[in-house]
Amino acid sequence: MSSRAVVLNTAVLFFFAIVVFRLADRMLLNYGSLSERAKSQHLKKTDIQVRRGAIYDRKGRELAVNLEVESLYCNPRDVGSPEETASLISGVTGMEYSSVLGRLKSAERFVWLERKLNTETADRLRDKGVKGIGFYPDAKRFYPKGSLASHIVGFAGIDNQPLEGVELQYDSTLRNKGGMLYVSRDAAGRPLSEGMEFESNGNAVVLTIDEGLQHIAEKELEGAWRKWNASGGSVIMMDPYTGEVLALANRPTYDLNSYGGSSASARRNRAITDTYEPGSTFKIVAAAASLQEGLAEPDTKFDCSKGYIEVGGKRIEDVHRSGVLTFKEVVQKSSNVGAVTMGLRLGPERLHEYADRLGFGHKTGIDLPGEVSGLLKSPKKWSGTSIGAVSIGYEISVTPLQMLRAYAAIANGGRLVTPHVIKEIRSPEGRLISRYKLASSTPVLSKETVTALMDALMAVTEEGGTASSAALQGSVVAGKTGTARLIDKNTGRYSTRDYVSSFVGFVPADRPRIAMIVTVFEPRGAIYGGVVAAPVFKGIAEKALGYLNVPVDEMRGKEVLVVRSGGNESKESY
Amino acid sequence: MIYGRKRGILFFSVKPLLVVFFLLGCFLTVWLRSNITAVEYAIGDLEGEKMEVLKETKTLVAERAETLSILEVEEVAVKGLGLDFADRAKVVKVRRQGGNVPYEVSFRAKH
Numbered sequence: 001m002s003s004r005a006v007v008l009n010t011a012v013l014f015f016f017a018i019v020v021f022r023l024a025d026r027m028l029l030n031y032g033s034l035s036e037r038a039k040s041q042h043l044k045k046t047d048i049q050v051r052r053g054a055i056y057d058r059k060g061r062e063l064a065v066n067l068e069v070e071s072l073y074c075n076p077r078d079v080g081s082p083e084e085t086a087s088l089i090s091g092v093t094g095m096e097y098s099s100v101l102g103r104l105k106s107a108e109r110f111v112w113l114e115r116k117l118n119t120e121t122a123d124r125l126r127d128k129g130v131k132g133i134g135f136y137p138d139a140k141r142f143y144p145k146g147s148l149a150s151h152i153v154g155f156a157g158i159d160n161q162p163l164e165g166v167e168l169q170y171d172s173t174l175r176n177k178g179g180m181l182y183v184s185r186d187a188a189g190r191p192l193s194e195g196m197e198f199e200s201n202g203n204a205v206v207l208t209i210d211e212g213l214q215h216i217a218e219k220e221l222e223g224a225w226r227k228w229n230a231s232g233g234s235v236i237m238m239d240p241y242t243g244e245v246l247a248l249a250n251r252p253t254y255d256l257n258s259y260g261g262s263s264a265s266a267r268r269n270r271a272i273t274d275t276y277e278p279g280s281t282f283k284i285v286a287a288a289a290s291l292q293e294g295l296a297e298p299d300t301k302f303d304c305s306k307g308y309i310e311v312g313g314k315r316i317e318d319v320h321r322s323g324v325l326t327f328k329e330v331v332q333k334s335s336n337v338g339a340v341t342m343g344l345r346l347g348p349e350r351l352h353e354y355a356d357r358l359g360f361g362h363k364t365g366i367d368l369p370g371e372v373s374g375l376l377k378s379p380k381k382w383s384g385t386s387i388g389a390v391s392i393g394y395e396i397s398v399t400p401l402q403m404l405r406a407y408a409a410i411a412n413g414g415r416l417v418t419p420h421v422i423k424e425i426r427s428p429e430g431r432l433i434s435r436y437k438l439a440s441s442t443p444v445l446s447k448e449t450v451t452a453l454m455d456a457l458m459a460v461t462e463e464g465g466t467a468s469s470a471a472l473q474g475s476v477v478a479g480k481t482g483t484a485r486l487i488d489k490n491t492g493r494y495s496t497r498d499y500v501s502s503f504v505g506f507v508p509a510d511r512p513r514i515a516m517i518v519t520v521f522e523p524r525g526a527i528y529g530g531v532v533a534a535p536v537f538k539g540i541a542e543k544a545l546g547y548l549n550v551p552v553d554e555m556r557g558k559e560v561l562v563v564r565s566g567g568n569e570s571k572e573s574y
Numbered sequence: 575m576i577y578g579r580k581r582g583i584l585f586f587s588v589k590p591l592l593v594v595f596f597l598l599g600c601f602l603t604v605w606l607r608s609n610i611t612a613v614e615y616a617i618g619d620l621e622g623e624k625m626e627v628l629k630e631t632k633t634l635v636a637e638r639a640e641t642l643s644i645l646e647v648e649e650v651a652v653k654g655l656g657l658d659f660a661d662r663a664k665v666v667k668v669r670r671q672g673g674n675v676p677y678e679v680s681f682r683a684k685h
Contacts, residue, residue, distance in 0.1 A: 144639035
């Protein structure tokens with residue numbers, strides 16, 4: 001071999017040795033750090049967009065959905081002229097110039113300029129090609145029905161964090177965990193996708209609420225609230241057999257899409273968070289206990305002729321003096337004397353026991369945040385006058401929902417149900433994940449007691465009862481009025497001006513489809529439950545039964561039409 | 575006497591064929607890779623489009639829900655068309671029998 005060939009071979013071998021060494025360095029020794037560098041160059045870290053699940057009413061109508069919007073941010077160091085940029089941005093978005101300018105002059109590297117811009121505004125701003133600003137895809141919770149069912153649906157904040165209602169109670173269902181994913185990109189930064197999901201949707205929640213019934217309840221309550229210039233009001237409509245809340249409305253209320261401007265009072269779910277001394281609607285406790293304990297029968301007579309009764313040195317009077325009343329008439333006319341007489345015969349322990357049995361003093365267990373348990377004192381803490389006061393619904397405090405639940409127990413044959421607003425949970429694609437399971441409950445009242453109570457409650461809406469204004473054409477209403485004084489916060493005594501007027505009942509009485517309570521706080525111009533609340537009950541029940549296609553009582557069992565279908569003639573009956 | 579082995583055409587074509595296969599392999603690898611990249615671009619674009627469509631769908635769903643709210647429907651029905659809630663006592667209920675077939679209703683059998 002010539003010397004030239006030896007030199008050439010040596011040079012080639014040396015060159016290959018360098019290449020091999022360099023490769024070993026890149027591929028074996030510094031593999032980790034170099035591969036990280038490469039990854040950072042061609043992989044882009046992206047947030048998985050977390051979207052809350054939708055909320056529907058029982059018929060699948062949207063109550064809460066998401067809108068895709070964009071949030072505007074800037075890196076103040078990249079902004080050319082802050083003054084010009086601020087002027088441009090405020091011109092397009094309508095934001096205050098000084099506010100934008102202040103943010104553009106910030107020392108931070110990342111500043112939000114405006115959250116949740118609508119698409120049109122974001123597009124207009126993008127077209128201007130402003131330097132130093134950027135857009136971040138975001139979701140805005142939107143409530144298409146505005147203030148409808150606001151106290152049930154609740155709302156989510158600016159960062160989609162839950163703040164009230166179902167949004168808060170079922171947050172873990174509605175919200176999936178987010179995360180990050182890596183997207184490949186080319187040298188120009190264009191994404192190379194392998195088909196991945198950039199969005200993570202939470203499960204959908206289907207409520208027991210019916211938009212139609214809710215609208216009816218809201219409309220009627222609004223009318224009464226305005227008419228009586230009341231400080232507040234509540235309506236709850238429930239299926240007495242299942243505890244499904246069909247409608248729940250409060251006044252004052254607020255728009256879910258602009259909750260920021262609403263007062264704390266408007267956002268309060270009075271139906272479950274406000275307690276009051278119920279007055280006469282509570283008389284069913286003494287009445288039910290008397291029947292169940294065999295101390296009274298439907299035709300048992302009570303002497304109410306004096307028009308008052310003394311308990312512990314305190315005189316309790318009837319609004320209108322009556323003579324001797326039967327058990328049914330005591331309930332029908334809402335006699336205080338009759339109810340106190342029942343209470344005295346029962347004694348504190350038994351009266352307390354039945355109040356406890358009917359759910360007073362306990363949370364109902366509704367799946368909404370903020371429920372309170374009310375107050376039912378132990379008989380040991382009762383004073384000498386307590387037995388009289390408790391018999392007619394004073395010295396105890398209840399929520400409207402607790403009262404409705406007790407009446408629902410009469411409507412359904414004696415069982416205490418658990419009120420609830422959730423019906424189903426579905427996947428984002430609509431697949432059923434879980435359904436509310438009804439808990440089994442033991443009867444708290446016997447069938448005989450329920451039948452006698454129902455009969456008495458039906459008489460309340462008849463001529464001579466305290467709530468003839470709640471009577472419906474075509475269906476019998478069973479219910480009870482309540483008119484109770486509120487405590488004057490200044491004097492600490494019962495007010496002579498401020499009352500709570502209520503009516504609670506169910507309809508149709510013999511086969512109840514809905515149980516409902518109407519509570520009006522501090523009405524002006526009238527105070528009686530039969531005048532203020534009962535007409536609201538009637539207004540809602542009339543429309544609700546029509547909406548639910550409940551035939552009038554006279555139609556039941558009668559063959560009224562011939563329905564011919566596919567050549568076969570048949571008679572229909574209800 | 576020296577005899578040489580007979581070398582056929584195959585012997586002479588092996589090397590060029592190997593080179594051709596090698597080059598073809600390289601070409602196919604590059605071609606496949608570029609095709610995959612092109613598909614990835616296409617998927618990326620389609621995903622962008624999908625997100626835009628989803629965005630629009632969400633807006634439309636919200637608009638539909640708002641438009642079909644009972645409050646709106648009642649506004650149109652009562653104020654716009656002069657309709658009113660039916661008197662429940664005067665409503666005649668018809669319960670339809672059978673499947674999805676034409677049917678007729680009459681008062682002939684009313685008692």
